[in-house]
Amino acid sequence: MTSKAIIAGILGGICSFLLGFVLYGMLLKDAFAGMAGSATGVMRADEEMVWWAMILGNLCLGLLVAYIFSQWAGISTFIGGLRGGAAIGLFFTAGFDFIFYGTSNVSQLSGTLLDVAVGVVMWGLSSAVTGWWLGRP
Numbered sequence: 001m002t003s004k005a006i007i008a009g010i011l012g013g014i015c016s017f018l019l020g021f022v023l024y025g026m027l028l029k030d031a032f033a034g035m036a037g038s039a040t041g042v043m044r045a046d047e048e049m050v051w052w053a054m055i056l057g058n059l060c061l062g063l064l065v066a067y068i069f070s071q072w073a074g075i076s077t078f079i080g081g082l083r084g085g086a087a088i089g090l091f092f093t094a095g096f097d098f099i100f101y102g103t104s105n106v107s108q109l110s111g112t113l114l115d116v117a118v119g120v121v122m123w124g125l126s127s128a129v130t131g132w133w134l135g136r137p
Contacts, residue, residue, distance in 0.1 A: 004134065005070040006063070012130035013062025017055060019122045028118065035111030042106055065127050070134055081131020082124045089123020090116065 001009075024032065025046075036043075044050070065085060069075040075084050094116045101112040 001063075001067060001070065004136075005066045008070070008130045008133035009063035009066030010059060011062070011133050012065050012126045013055075013059035015129045016062055016122055016126040017058040019125060020054075020058065023118050023122065028114070031114065032107075032111055035108045035114065037105040037107050037111075039105040062126065062130065065123075065130050066134070069127070069131060075131045076135035078128045078132040078135075081134075082128035084131065085127020086120050086124035088127065089120045092123070093119025 033043075065081075065088065068088070069081065069084065073084060075081055097107075097112045097115050097119075101107060101109065107115070
C-alpha cells in the first residue's frame with residue numbers, strides 16, 4: 001500500500017470512529033437499547049468501553065476500504081467512495097448482522113435492520129472521505 005492509501009485509510013477510520021460515536025453513542029443509543037434481545041449483560045457501560053480496541057477496529061476497516069479502493073476498484077472520488085462504501089457496508093453489515101441475529105439473542109429484528117441502515121451510512125460516508133483522499137493530486 002502506498003503512503004497515500006495508508007493516509008486515506010486512517011482518515012476513513014477516524015471518520016468511521018467519529019460517526020459511530022455520534023450515531024451509536026449519542027443519537028441512536030436509546031433506540032438500540034429498546035431493540036435489544038433477551039441477552040443481558042452484553043453491552044459495556046460507557047465507562048467500561050475499551051477505547052483502544054474500538055479505535056484499532058475502525059482503523060483496520062478504514063485501511064481495508066483504502067486497500068480495496070486503491071488496489072482493486074480504482075475508486076478515487078468522493079462520490080465513488082460514497083457509492084462503493086455504501087455497497088460494501090450494506091453487504092458487510094447485513095451479512096454479519098443477520099448471522100448474528102440468527103445465532104444469538106442480542107438484538108430484535110428491528111435492531112438488526114436499524115444497524116444495517118446505520119452501517120450503510122457509516123461505511124458510505126467514511127469511504128467517501130477515503131475516495132476523496134485517494135483522488136487528491
